[in-house]
Amino acid sequence: MKKRLFTPGPTPVPEQIMLRMAEPIIHHRNPEFMEILERVHENLQYLFRTSEPVVVLSASGTGGMEAAITSCFGKDDKLLSINGGKFGERWSRLGETFTGNVLEITIPWGTAPDSDELARLLKQHPDIKGVCLTHSETSTGTASDIQTLCQTVRSNSDALILVDGITAIGAHEFHFDEWGVDICITGSQKGLMMPPGLALVAISRRAQDAIEKNTAPQFYLSLKKALASHKGNDTPFTPAVSLVIGLDNALSMIREEGIEQIWDRHARLAAACRTGCEALGMRLFSSSPSNAVTSVWLPEGEEWEAFNTALKTDNGITVAAGQDEFKGRIFRISHLGYYDELDMLTVIGGIERALYQTGYEFTVGTGVTAVQKTLLQEEMKGAALQD
Amino acid sequence: MKKRLFTPGPTPVPEQIMLRMAEPIIHHRNPEFMEILERVHENLQYLFRTSEPVVVLSASGTGGMEAAITSCFGKDDKLLSINGGKFGERWSRLGETFTGNVLEITIPWGTAPDSDELARLLKQHPDIKGVCLTHSETSTGTASDIQTLCQTVRSNSDALILVDGITAIGAHEFHFDEWGVDICITGSQKGLMMPPGLALVAISRRAQDAIEKNTAPQFYLSLKKALASHKGNDTPFTPAVSLVIGLDNALSMIREEGIEQIWDRHARLAAACRTGCEALGMRLFSSSPSNAVTSVWLPEGEEWEAFNTALKTDNGITVAAGQDEFKGRIFRISHLGYYDELDMLTVIGGIERALYQTGYEFTVGTGVTAVQKTLLQEEMKGAALQD
Numbered sequence: 098m099k100k101r102l103f104t105p106g107p108t109p110v111p112e113q114i115m116l117r118m119a120e121p122i123i124h125h126r127n128p129e130f131m132e133i134l135e136r137v138h139e140n141l142q143y144l145f146r147t148s149e150p151v152v153v154l155s156a157s158g159t160g161g162m163e164a165a166i167t168s169c170f171g172k173d174d175k176l177l178s179i180n181g182g183k184f185g186e187r188w189s190r191l192g193e194t195f196t197g198n199v200l201e202i203t204i205p206w207g208t209a210p211d212s213d214e215l216a217r218l219l220k221q222h223p224d225i226k227g228v229c230l231t232h233s234e235t236s237t238g239t240a241s242d243i244q245t246l247c248q249t250v251r252s253n254s255d256a257l258i259l260v261d262g263i264t265a266i267g268a269h270e271f272h273f274d275e276w277g278v279d280i281c282i283t284g285s286q287k288g289l290m291m292p293p294g295l296a297l298v299a300i301s302r303r304a305q306d307a308i309e310k311n312t313a314p315q316f317y318l319s320l321k322k323a324l325a326s327h328k329g330n331d332t333p334f335t336p337a338v339s340l341v342i343g344l345d346n347a348l349s350m351i352r353e354e355g356i357e358q359i360w361d362r363h364a365r366l367a368a369a370c371r372t373g374c375e376a377l378g379m380r381l382f383s384s385s386p387s388n389a390v391t392s393v394w395l396p397e398g399e400e401w402e403a404f405n406t407a408l409k410t411d412n413g414i415t416v417a418a419g420q421d422e423f424k425g426r427i428f429r430i431s432h433l434g435y436y437d438e439l440d441m442l443t444v445i446g447g448i449e450r451a452l453y454q455t456g457y458e459f460t461v462g463t464g465v466t467a468v469q470k471t472l473l474q475e476e477m478k479g480a481a482l483q484d
Numbered sequence: 485m486k487k488r489l490f491t492p493g494p495t496p497v498p499e500q501i502m503l504r505m506a507e508p509i510i511h512h513r514n515p516e517f518m519e520i521l522e523r524v525h526e527n528l529q530y531l532f533r534t535s536e537p538v539v540v541l542s543a544s545g546t547g548g549m550e551a552a553i554t555s556c557f558g559k560d561d562k563l564l565s566i567n568g569g570k571f572g573e574r575w576s577r578l579g580e581t582f583t584g585n586v587l588e589i590t591i592p593w594g595t596a597p598d599s600d601e602l603a604r605l606l607k608q609h610p611d612i613k614g615v616c617l618t619h620s621e622t623s624t625g626t627a628s629d630i631q632t633l634c635q636t637v638r639s640n641s642d643a644l645i646l647v648d649g650i651t652a653i654g655a656h657e658f659h660f661d662e663w664g665v666d667i668c669i670t671g672s673q674k675g676l677m678m679p680p681g682l683a684l685v686a687i688s689r690r691a692q693d694a695i696e697k698n699t700a701p702q703f704y705l706s707l708k709k710a711l712a713s714h715k716g717n718d719t720p721f722t723p724a725v726s727l728v729i730g731l732d733n734a735l736s737m738i739r740e741e742g743i744e745q746i747w748d749r750h751a752r753l754a755a756a757c758r759t760g761c762e763a764l765g766m767r768l769f770s771s772s773p774s775n776a777v778t779s780v781w782l783p784e785g786e787e788w789e790a791f792n793t794a795l796k797t798d799n800g801i802t803v804a805a806g807q808d809e810f811k812g813r814i815f816r817i818s819h820l821g822y823y824d825e826l827d828m829l830t831v832i833g834g835i836e837r838a839l840y841q842t843g844y845e846f847t848v849g850t851g852v853t854a855v856q857k858t859l860l861q862e863e864m865k866g867a868a869l870q871d
Contacts, residue, residue: 100508100510102508102509102510102511104511106722107509107510107511107512107722107725108509109508109509110508110509110726115505115506115507115508116506118502118505118506118726119502119503119505119506120502121487121489121496121497121502122489122494122495122496122497122673122679123487123489123494124489124491124494124802125494125680127802155542155543155544155547155680155681156542156543156547156704157542157704157721157722157723157724158721158722159703159704159721159722160542160543160704160705160721163703163704190703191703194701194702194703195701195703197701284722286509286722286725292509292724292725292726292727293512293542293722293723293724293725293726294542294681294723294724294725294726294727314581314582314584315581316546316550316577316578316581316582317543317544317546317547317550317705318547318704318705334544334545334546334547335493335494335544335545335546335671335673335680336544336680336681337544337679337680337681337724337727338494338673338679338680338681339497339505339679339680339681339727340679340681340724340726340727415511415514
């Protein structure tokens with residue numbers, strides 16, 4: 098049976114990238130690799146919309162988040178973290194571990210942070226040194242309005258703005274320089290269509306200054322070391338060579354498609370996925386849905402285990418389960434990275450089949466019809482479809 | 485032109501491993517991947533000769549070294565580090581960064597540590613909490629007698645023994661449990677015949693206890709988190725999935741060949757490489773040569789740039805240059821990982837050609853003949869070869 102992955106990382110890797118990575122390994126301290134790294138560095142700037150350096154770390158996204166915290170801040174520096182899911186929580190845990198001084202705002206899962214509340218807290222705590230945000234909260238499928246949140250921080254504080262862009266980069270419009278972000282992190286196995294193993298970190302001038310002055314202990318994940326090597330298109334430690342080579346291919350594909358086109362595609366696929374789910378009688382979990390991952394409530398009476406077995410075993414489709422208290426109650430469909438319109442038909446079609454196979458009552462074809470209509474209507478710029 | 489890599493990491497990756505890694509990506513939280521990780525964990529125990537856990541980190545070897553230091557020790561804990569090259573120096577820098585209390589013994593490059601001196605220092609400093617050793621110092625091609633050094637530590641101190649086995653594991657006989665090592669680290673791009681991106685860390689019961697009690701700040705590289713996940717054949721953060729899958733293949737190849745046979749092969753290839761170099765009139769750099777990498781002085785009158793260009797451009801062979809003060813004076817030939825006897829003939833043959841092409845005077849054929857004789861003599865168990 099064909100296997101199809103609709104999880105928010107790992108996401109599918111294009112065949113040409115897999116084959117490129119299967120080519121004989123080269124040494125990382127030779128001109129051939131340095132040329133690759135130079136192109137990767139330049140294309141990462143294109144991706145993040147920045148003229149500032151974007152460094153490549155051989156680590157997962159969490160390694161990138163730790164690099165940001167330990168490189169920019171020291172013991173007792175006060176951080177503000179907005180926790181609306183597993184990844185907002187990760188910012189808080191990292192902050193507690195390394196600065197020991199975190200002001201955490203907990204917001205209900207599935208909701209986006211409120212900028213007025215953020216402004217209030219920044220005024221109340223003028224000693225906040227860093228604000229940790231999550232652009233797309235993978236555990237809940239929720240997008241934050243990073244542009245507005247950045248404006249709010251900038252109007253009320255000198256704090257550095259750290260954005261977890263791990264499942265947002267590529268899926269959501271993002272302008273590192275224009276929005277005044279200081280640090281943004283993504284991982285290779287997300288919008289970049291690669292296997293996991295690399296973290297990419299964009300670093301503003303302000304953040305570079307903070308990093309330069311910081312004396313907190315760090316080594317492998319030091320952005321100071323990474324920035325120093327970046328100048329010479331090098332890395333401080335042996336990089337994951339085959340992954341960097343694959344990333345080079347992935348970034349070329351991204352430039353060819355165009356970042357605005359990629360944002361549009363993700364918005365379109367996400368809209369189609371949502372309409373498909375709703376047409377099947379499933380409620381959306383998030384009040385501010387992400388373009389990377391759609392979270393939906395299981396329909397009344399459906400059992401997660403039976404549904405997931407039908408989806409996976411009989412239809413070859415892997416989606417992500419709910420986490421923590423939402424385990425068994427919601428599930429998450431990813432459309433982040435290497436997906437197109439027919440993939441949305443596939444995943445909703447598979448879900449329809451699994452619902453049918455587990456005895457859920459609905460009109461077969463409702464979901465896939467909704468997907469078709471949403472996508473074709475979009476293509477016809479809103480002109481009515483013939484029935 | 486065919487390109488051949490004789491560098492101590494990256495080392496060549498077997499074709500079957502490259503193709504395995506090019507297969508469609510799978511999700512890391514599913515039974516298929518957990519089975520792979522279970523087999524990887526078991527085969528890593530075979531490789532390190534241990535019944536204790538060996539964890540997989542998505543990081544370079546240096547990330548593994550940092551994980552060891554920050555997981556086992558806290559601020560002010562005194563570490564003893566023996567610095568006889570770039571990687572011994574790395575232990576010192578890591579120790580200074582994270583505990584701030586390092587007693588460093590500097591020994592001349594190309595020499596191995598002396599156990600009497602180690603015993604003396606341990607007696608003099610009973611507060612030493614950890615001893616950092618380098619099994620094969622890649623920058624100088626020097627092997628340490630880890631077994632004797634471990635005995636020395638054990639007889640004189642309760643300190644934890646940390647071994648950088650990055651270029652030793654697979655190349656040198658090593659018994660984690662029997663020798664009483666507490667932490668040993670290797671990297672994927674070395675004896676494991678893989679691309680870079682994974683660090684593998686074996687952890688003794690004593691080290692596990694120290695890790696359990698340690699409260700120093702750490703997150704991504706936390707061995708405590710890695711150990712907790714290891715029990716369920718899981719990882720605390722998204723692992724570099726494609727590299728773990730390749731590692732599974734590499735470890736199967738290692739089990740098939742047999743670890744004792746692999747140690748023997750490395751000893752044999754290293755001996756052949758040394759005799760080949762010496763036959764060409766090049767002196768060995770190290771007084772205790774490693775089986776992973778052979779360091780030799782450039783012959784009198786040879787210019788490194790011209791020689792290396794002839795070797796690389798005209799013969800397709802990449803070796804490693806000397807580092808620091810030995811840059812341009814020595815070079816290093818790797819025979820670590822996926823190499824066989826004919827590869828030694830190739831590399832010495834290529835060096836012979838490059839020497840000839842740059843005007844060095846010698847009898848053509850001397851080097852390759854020496855390689856042939858060494859290897860065939862070995863095969864005939866020392867019986868004299870017919871001339």
